[in-house]
Amino acid sequence: MKLIELRGVGKSFGKNGILQDVNIIIEEGDIWGIIGRSGSGKTTLLNLIAGFLEPSSGEVLHSFKVTEGPKSMHANLHRIKDQIGYAPQHNSFYPKLTVMENLLHFGQLYNLPKETLQNNIKGLLQATELAIHQNKLAEHLSGGMQKRLDLACSLVHKPRILVLDEPTADLDSVLQKDIMNFLAQVNKQGVTLIIASHHLDLMEKVCNKVAIVHQGRVHSNGYLEEIRKPFLKDNFTISLSPGENKERFISILKTLPVDKIIDRQQHLIIHPKNILKTITGLLTMIQDENLYLHDLDIRRPSLDEIFETITQEK
Amino acid sequence: MKSLWLLTKKNLKLLVRSKMSALVVFFAPLFIILLLGLSYNTSSNYGLNIGIYAPEFTGEVESLMSSLQEQEFKIVKYETSVDDCVKDIKGGYVHTCVSLPESLAVESNEQKEVLFYVDPSKINLVWVVQDTLGEKFNLKSQEISKGLSGGLLSAVSDTKSKLEEQRTQLSSAKEKSAAASSAAQEINQQLTALDLTVPASTYDPQLIVTFKDTASPRIKSSLSDVKEAIETVEASGLEDKTAILGSLGEVEDTLKSLDTLVSGGAGGAAASSGNTSNNQTTVTSTASPSGFLSALVLLEEELLNTKVKLTAAATAVGSTSSSLSSTTQNLQESVSALEVAQQKVTDMKASLDAQKVTDAKVLSAPLVTKIESVSQESSYLNYMFPALLVLVVMFTSLLLGTTLVMMEKNSPAFFRNYFLPLRKGTFVISTYLTTLVITLVQVLVILAVSAVFLKDNLAQLLPVAGVLLLSSSVFSFMGMGIGYAFKSEETGTLASISTGSLLLFVSGVVLPIETISPAIRSIASFNPFVISESVIREIFLFNAGISGIWPELVTLAGYTMGLFVIIVVAEYLVHQHFISGFMKHRHLKHRQQEKRDKNNV
Numbered sequence: 001m002k003l004i005e006l007r008g009v010g011k012s013f014g015k016n017g018i019l020q021d022v023n024i025i026i027e028e029g030d031i032w033g034i035i036g037r038s039g040s041g042k043t044t045l046l047n048l049i050a051g052f053l054e055p056s057s058g059e060v061l062h063s064f065k066v067t068e069g070p071k072s073m074h075a076n077l078h079r080i081k082d083q084i085g086y087a088p089q090h091n092s093f094y095p096k097l098t099v100m101e102n103l104l105h106f107g108q109l110y111n112l113p114k115e116t117l118q119n120n121i122k123g124l125l126q127a128t129e130l131a132i133h134q135n136k137l138a139e140h141l142s143g144g145m146q147k148r149l150d151l152a153c154s155l156v157h158k159p160r161i162l163v164l165d166e167p168t169a170d171l172d173s174v175l176q177k178d179i180m181n182f183l184a185q186v187n188k189q190g191v192t193l194i195i196a197s198h199h200l201d202l203m204e205k206v207c208n209k210v211a212i213v214h215q216g217r218v219h220s221n222g223y224l225e226e227i228r229k230p231f232l233k234d235n236f237t238i239s240l241s242p243g244e245n246k247e248r249f250i251s252i253l254k255t256l257p258v259d260k261i262i263d264r265q266q267h268l269i270i271h272p273k274n275i276l277k278t279i280t281g282l283l284t285m286i287q288d289e290n291l292y293l294h295d296l297d298i299r300r301p302s303l304d305e306i307f308e309t310i311t312q313e314k
Numbered sequence: 315m316k317s318l319w320l321l322t323k324k325n326l327k328l329l330v331r332s333k334m335s336a337l338v339v340f341f342a343p344l345f346i347i348l349l350l351g352l353s354y355n356t357s358s359n360y361g362l363n364i365g366i367y368a369p370e371f372t373g374e375v376e377s378l379m380s381s382l383q384e385q386e387f388k389i390v391k392y393e394t395s396v397d398d399c400v401k402d403i404k405g406g407y408v409h410t411c412v413s414l415p416e417s418l419a420v421e422s423n424e425q426k427e428v429l430f431y432v433d434p435s436k437i438n439l440v441w442v443v444q445d446t447l448g449e450k451f452n453l454k455s456q457e458i459s460k461g462l463s464g465g466l467l468s469a470v471s472d473t474k475s476k477l478e479e480q481r482t483q484l485s486s487a488k489e490k491s492a493a494a495s496s497a498a499q500e501i502n503q504q505l506t507a508l509d510l511t512v513p514a515s516t517y518d519p520q521l522i523v524t525f526k527d528t529a530s531p532r533i534k535s536s537l538s539d540v541k542e543a544i545e546t547v548e549a550s551g552l553e554d555k556t557a558i559l560g561s562l563g564e565v566e567d568t569l570k571s572l573d574t575l576v577s578g579g580a581g582g583a584a585a586s587s588g589n590t591s592n593n594q595t596t597v598t599s600t601a602s603p604s605g606f607l608s609a610l611v612l613l614e615e616e617l618l619n620t621k622v623k624l625t626a627a628a629t630a631v632g633s634t635s636s637s638l639s640s641t642t643q644n645l646q647e648s649v650s651a652l653e654v655a656q657q658k659v660t661d662m663k664a665s666l667d668a669q670k671v672t673d674a675k676v677l678s679a680p681l682v683t684k685i686e687s688v689s690q691e692s693s694y695l696n697y698m699f700p701a702l703l704v705l706v707v708m709f710t711s712l713l714l715g716t717t718l719v720m721m722e723k724n725s726p727a728f729f730r731n732y733f734l735p736l737r738k739g740t741f742v743i744s745t746y747l748t749t750l751v752i753t754l755v756q757v758l759v760i761l762a763v764s765a766v767f768l769k770d771n772l773a774q775l776l777p778v779a780g781v782l783l784l785s786s787s788v789f790s791f792m793g794m795g796i797g798y799a800f801k802s803e804e805t806g807t808l809a810s811i812s813t814g815s816l817l818l819f820v821s822g823v824v825l826p827i828e829t830i831s832p833a834i835r836s837i838a839s840f841n842p843f844v845i846s847e848s849v850i851r852e853i854f855l856f857n858a859g860i861s862g863i864w865p866e867l868v869t870l871a872g873y874t875m876g877l878f879v880i881i882v883v884a885e886y887l888v889h890q891h892f893i894s895g896f897m898k899h900r901h902l903k904h905r906q907q908e909k910r911d912k913n914n915v
Contacts, residue, residue: 052732081735090903092730094324096331101324108320109734137331153730 001028001063003161003192004049004073008058011044018044022058022218024211026194028160031187033207033224034196035307040213042196043089043165049194050086050163051077064160082110085159085191089166091150095139099130099149102138103156110157117156124152127182144175151182161192168199180206204303214311224303231301231309235271236279239295242266248291256281266294317736321744325718326751328725364447365399365408365431367392374418378454382447400431409433410447418458426458456675464674474666481659488652495645502638510628525610533573540566700850701823703760703782708843709814710756711786714749715793716810720803739882742794746878749790750783757782774854781853781863784870785846789814791877792842798884817843842873 004026011019019041026032026049036042047053048060051073061070064083077084086092093102103124107117125131128148133141138149147167154162167183168176180202187193187206197203203210204224211221220227240246246268253261253270256278262269272278279298286293301309364387368375371391379389390408392399399411411431418426428451544562547555671677722728722745731741761775793810800806818824820838830838838844849866860867 050733078735081733084733086730086733088729090726092727094328094725094727096328097324101327105320105324106730106734109317109736111316111735 002026003028003063005061005063005070006048006055006058007061009048009055009060010057011041011048011053012056017216019048019213019216019218020057022048024049024218024221026161026192028192029187029190030209031183031193031207032195033203033210033303034194034213035198035200035203035210035303036196036213037311038198041216042213045211045213045218046163046165046194046196049073050084051080052086082157083160085154085157085162087150087154087162087164087167089169091138091146093138093146093150093153096137098135098137099125099141099152100134102149102153106153107156112157120156120158124155127185128152144171144178147171147175147179148182151179151186155186155191159191161194162186164193164195164197166197167195168197168202176202200304200307201302210303212307212310219310220306228300228303228306231306233301233305234275235269236275237267237269237295237297238282238293239297240266240268241292241294244292244294248289252285252289252291253282255285317740318744318747321736321741322747322751325721325744325748328721329718329748329752362410363388363390363408365390365392365402365411366414367396367399367411368414369416372417375414378414378418378450382450387447396429396431403431403433412447412451418454460674460677463677467672467674467677470666470669471672474663477659477663477666481656481663484652484656484659488649488656491645491649491652495642495649498638498642498645502635502642505631505635505638508628508631510624510631529576530573533569533576537566537569537573540569700847700854701821703757703778703850704785704843704846705818705823706760707753707757707782707786707846708789708817709811711749711753711789712793712796712810712814713807714752715745715790715795716797716800716806717793717803718745718748719794719797720800720806723797724803738885742878742882742885745794746787746790749793750786753786753790754779754783757786774857777853778850781846781849781867781870784867784874785842787874788842788846788870788877791874791881795877795881795884798881798888817841820844821847823847840869842870845869 002025004024006022006024009019009022010017022045024032034042034045044053048055051060051062054074060073062073062076062080063070064080065071073080094105097105100121103121104117107121112120125134128145128151130141130145130148130152133145138146141149147170151164151167154164164183168179171179176199183193183195184206193206195203195207207224209222210224210227212219212227238249240249246263246266249268250261250263253268257273258270258278259273260271262271270278275298279296285291364382366375366379366382366389371393379391383389390399390402392411396411396413399408399413402408403411409432411429413429413431415426415428430447540562544559544566547558547562552558722731722741757779761779765775792813796809796813797806800809820830820834820841821843822838823843845866849863849870852863
């Protein structure tokens with residue numbers, strides 16, 4: 001079900017054009033990843049989707065209420081605020097209130113029934129593992145816990161769509177994964193997610209749809225697999241352990257049907273003429289010669305690679 | 315309403331949990347009012363250091379100094395030069411110098427000069443010095459003047475009593491003169507009335523001679539007739555001729571006696587026998603028949619002598635009468651002169667009596683300026699209390715309004731609030747309510763503390779609290795407006811303090827409002843501080859009812875409503891701008907952090 005649609009949306013601040021001609025359709029249950037370099041307009045796009053900003057051109061329409069048909073997101077924001085959750089880049093809660101007080105404060109302001117609110121809070125505290133910290137002042141929480149509290153505050157009223165701007169910023173990799181796992185759980189409960197981040201590896205794992213923003217334009221958007229297709233690789237990479245005889249590997253590879261071997265220190269990127277014959281021959285020779293192969297990467301192009309390719313091309 | 319309560323509760327929690335805010339918001343006003351209460355809960359005089367220079371510190375100067383010390387002035391003596399004292403004013407060791415003349419006693423028409431040296435840069439202190447010391451020296455001046463006037467009045471009074479004395483004596487002299495004049499006049503009249511003329515016919519001696527010549531023949535002729543009658547009776551045959559003869563014999567005897575008397579015969583015996591009349595015997599009692607004529611002669615002589623004497627007496631009387639007339643004239647003139655003198659003395663006395671002012675105190679200071687307090691006489695705290703209350707409430711409300719708005723604007727949750735299903739006015743009202751709740755607590759605390767010092771005005775504290783809350787509303791909205799207008803908390807706070815100071819400076823609390831320019835003065839009357847202070851003063855000091863203060867209350871309510879509308883409209887118009895700015899700021903901060911992290915890696 002279509003929730004939000006961006007039709008030829010452009011946004012400029014004065015003479016400074018930030019975005020132009022953005023066309024995206026957000027459907028219920030999607031996890032959208034908005035990726036782009038710093039200053040590419042990711043946050044502006046999120047703000048347009050969330051209805052905080054009014055587009056300079058085009059329109060952002062929402063269909064939260066099916067019976068009413070699509071309506072301008074910005075103009076009708078006051079009517080659908082309870083359907084939207086927004087977790088900005090920075091934590092957005094009161095540091096001088098406890099975890100529970102923050103959740104209660106924001107939840108109560110959404111006029112939820114007391115029981116519903118209590119259930120929501122209980123569920124969120126468990127999911128974010130903040131239950132044992134519920135009476136701590138928010139400012140006394142660790143960075144990861146603060147981020148989880150921020151997400152909990154954004155979800156306390158059970159929105160249909162949650163917009164997240166760099167939810168994993170300033171967090172270590174473990175916490176980043178935790179957050180992403182949490183978001184995946186949230187999505188499973190029916191919340192549509194729109195995430196802007198530059199942690200592409202994590203985005204790749206969580207998002208089913210991606211929009212790549214570069215120089216004020218959305219270059220690719222839609223299902224990740226669809227985006228990946230034009231970027232499928234014709235090469236594979238082997239990684240060697242330090243001290244391994246790289247020359248020996250290169251000489252073996254040259255006996256196989258390869259077009260080009262690119263030497264990148266511990267990594268060798270091989271462009272085969274026939275990927276199957278080349279890989280089979282390589283593995284046989286490694287076994288015969290009793291060599292040690294640290295890693296063999298024959299995967300599809302990563303989002304990072306796709307992003308790199310797109311941004312370098314442009 | 316639920317949202318308002320939730321937001322207000324949240325604001326209060328945030329304020330309380332911010333230690334500094336809690337300290338400022340709750341304890342600062344308490345501390346201020348306690349300090350001021352302790353400082354100004356007195357009616358004693360100002361602790362001014364007064365430098366006194368006098369060429370000689372006489373008993374009179376020492377007495378003056380003692381009276382100044384009684385009023386809690388600290389006195390510093392300068393014996394060498396007044397310049398030392400002036401130097402100390404510049405150094406701030408003394409507040410004013412008083413240069414006294416050699417003596418305070420006034421003994422000539424020359425005025426004594428008391429010089430005050432003050433530092434005009436301390437303008438309010440100058441007024442205090444002028445008020446208090448000026449009054450003290452005026453009293454001394456009056457005292458001297460009273461002494462001088464007393465001397466004058468005493469002389470006048472003395473003169474008056476002497477005049478009274480003189481007037482009495484003059485009156486007595488006049489009366490005596492008048493009596494003398496009257497007596498002289500009377501004597502004159504009596505003298506004049508004396509008839510000393512000698513009637514020529516009555517007292518003519520010839521008559522005596524004539525009488526002497528004619529009386530004897532007639533008596534003899536009558537005697538002859540009686541003798542003939544006796545002879546005739548004897549000759550007649552009348553039966554009762556004895557009785558007739560007896561009577562005739564008696565007549566004959568009488569005539570004989572008379573003849574003897576007149577002619578000098580045997581009349582003396584007859585007279586001594588008492589047969590003649592009394593009138594005749596008084597003249598001739600000692601005369602013999604021959605002496606009667608002699609007596610007549612003597613009489614005649616006597617008459618002549620008497621005539622001479624009477625003439626002389628008449629002359630003397632005439633002369634005396636003339637003198638008496640002259641004396642009377644003089645006496646009358648003297649009386650007239652005395653009357654004039656008496657009149658003049660009377661006029662002088664009347665003139666002196668007409669002087670109603672006879673008291674030296676009144677004469678030396680006919681106009682006594684007495685400041686009558688229109689309110690109950692109390693300590694300085696009572697007079698300062700309205701201004702103090704408004705001052706505390708103004709600064710608290712202004713700062714709270716600004717702080718709360720700034721707190722919200724700079725809070726990490728500012729952006730999230732945008733997505734809350736609440737009207738923008740709700741946030742404005744909740745901020746206002748938070749300020750009001752805190753102000754209410756403060757006002758209650760302040761009034762409770764004040765109640766210790768202001769026991770006589772307890773009844774007024776409740777309406778005062780009401781007015782303070784209304785004032786607080788105005789200042790809260792002003793503070794909130796400042797909060798919305800400024801970006802950083804520091805500039806906002808500074809602007810609040812500046813606004814408060816500005817309102818304070820054009821309120822008449824620091825300097826009298828009358829000293830500022832007329833243009834600003836007219837604007838100052840619209841100053842909410844002035845209005846609030848005026849209302850509280852009226853309630854607190856004069857027990858004014860609602861009927862007396864409603865225009866001010868309406869004005870304050872109008873300010874409150876006007877500011878609320880302005881803030882809501884402004885908030886509606888610029889809220890998104892604030893959030894964009896907030897987001898941009900956070901975004902930039904985040905990027906900078908990212909860069910720093912990368913560089914560190």
